[in-house]
Amino acid sequence: MEQKNAKYVLDADLITLRSVVSVVDEGSFSDAAKRVGRSQSAVSLQIAKLEERMHIRLFERTSRSVTLTPAGEVFTAYARRILALADEAYAAVSSPVIKNPLRIGFAEYLVPHHLYKLLTRFKRLHPNASVELTLGVGNSLVRDLREGLLDIVVAGPEGEKGVLLMEEALVWVGPHDEHIELGEGRLELILMQPPCSYRKVAFEALAGYERPWNLSLSANSIQGTQSAVAAGLGVSVIPKSAVSKDLKILTHGLPALPRTSIQAFSNAADSHPLIEPFIAFLKEELAEVGVG
Known part of the structure; x- marks a missing residue:
């Protein structure tokens, strides 16, 4: 390929990059198509055109499996970074200013090595949000929640039914x-x-x-x-x-x-706009932690 055209080779749109990442995460083109809301043939064509433009193969395909090539592994890592930056850019300009801080109670014995990394990623998605973090024992935090001192508590089973985030x-x-x-x-x-x-x-x-x-x-x-x-x-x-x-x-x-389980507890009457986004975020992030 001529050098003068090289800079245009990677003019791939975000939809195509999401398709590539979805195939990797889901393990098949059919499941990836469901995830991105397109047909399997459309996803296959997207990726085939991208491979053609770059003159590389991203995936090795068989009748039973789809695996990344070495080049595909490198490309997917960059695709994830690009998509993360795009999501951050959108959040930075679209996230509303929220006056009240999200008051989070977190049982300190849960994923302690990941807690602040989790909060950093959440703040990137919601840059205008303010967070107040309280660490403590689970049932004490749940008591504070019921007294209106916290908006959401992440803890182990505390005798109440919460939203299941993960088991370990x-x-x-x-x-x-x-x-x-x-x-x-x-x-x-x-x-x-x-x-x-x-x-x-x-x-x-x-x-x-x-x-x-x-x-x-x-x-x-x-x-x-x-x-x-x-x-x-x-x-x-x-x-x-x-x-x-x-x-x-x-x-x-x-x-x-x-x-045991990690659960999210919140008050039904609490209308803080970040409660549901935070729970959804934790579900996805804790699944990736994979502590077993």
């Missing part, structure tokens, strides 16, 4: 750099203070456990729990998303634990 595993954890003998001696526990629901889960799991155990320390925060476990004071029960680098998951010699 509860795990036993110990210090990363130390070997814990789980077959003999007394098991030392590090748990969050009541009324943390994971404290109750740990006690219930240990009800039929033959090995003696002792509640060594009750911490008032997830950071305190993590630090105490990392220092070797004992083991704990926390969500998988809260496992930091200085902790390790213990998989043998301890009773099984149930899965």
